[in-house]
Amino acid sequence: MSISMFMSEYKCVAVAMVMVASVFDASAQSSAVDEIARYRAQLQDGNPAELWEARGEDLWKQKRGPKNVSLEGCNIGKGAGVVKGAYAQLPRYFADADRVMDLETRLVHCMVTLQGFSYADATRRVFGSGSNRSDLEALTAWITSESKGVVMNVALNHDKEKEAYNLGEKMFFFRGGPHDFACSTCHAESGKRIRLQDLPNLTEKKGAQLGYTTWPAYRVSQGELRTFQWRLNDCFRQQRFPELVFGSEISIALTTFLANNANGAAFNAPAIKR
């Protein structure tokens, strides 16, 4: 037998084995995915995110801070005090701050300008843990819940919005850190998962919509409600990148990129996740 013949036979066997393996993988994966979907559906009815939403609504209406005013004068994009549907259009450019802002950054802006908090005080606890609760997470929970069912419509009209989108796209594909990772390493291919979690392909419309419209979410494993700023912060940690600074230009750029890609889908959060 010639070497080339041996090689081709060997290749055939190898290809067959790969096919068997992938068929097996697909069935194992889909049943695990179905089970997770079933688990989520069971939990959806009693989503503890509602507890954060209730607290957030109170915080929005309460007179707080050195100036003792409520956040009802805060304009999060649709006019002062308008909450309904506002999240589905964020991030966007705000002329009074001359920058693109996401919801969390805008809330901090209002806490500083309206209520008179110092920036340090307003951002002291952006992510809560146990009894150290985060007001920002609660406010975000309530405001996002007021956009449930609203179709995502993040515009790129202003130059700074376009700039943010382009910077976000660059960041999404930027490889770095000790593992030479990029967001796209895990989120640019369909059918990938990490352990049993599906990884949405954020470069496709469907994946981008599924990924973006289900945050914020109550994380059962943490017993906390997590916002999109937290999601990005934790993605950076998982990539072993330098810590993503809360409300930083790059965090808003990435959010703009992902939110705009989700346009056209109905917003469906606060959700519940494992």
Add this chain to the structure above:
Amino acid sequence: MADPMRIRAAVRDGVVNVKVLMSHEMETGQRKDAAGKLVPAHYIRSVSATYQGKTVLSAQWGPAISKNPYLEFNFKGGQKGDKVIVIWEDNKGEKRSDEATIA
């Protein structure tokens, strides 16, 4: 003071369906903190629900119940517009009582 519960109650064919979401740490007393010290147990020990002064549910809970627990139950004979009261008490003696109108 603990956060209020979220209670929804609705009657259908003479059966009232009650859904309760409670805000509680439900600390088991088995976990250790970053310094290696035991985190003291803190969990809801008893839950009861009353309708017009009559107890329709009484439960004894322990540390196996999850954080921010969700409870759903049914009882017969409730009328639309009446109130259901839910009370919990934890192992530190803290109490919370909330009510909902049957829809």
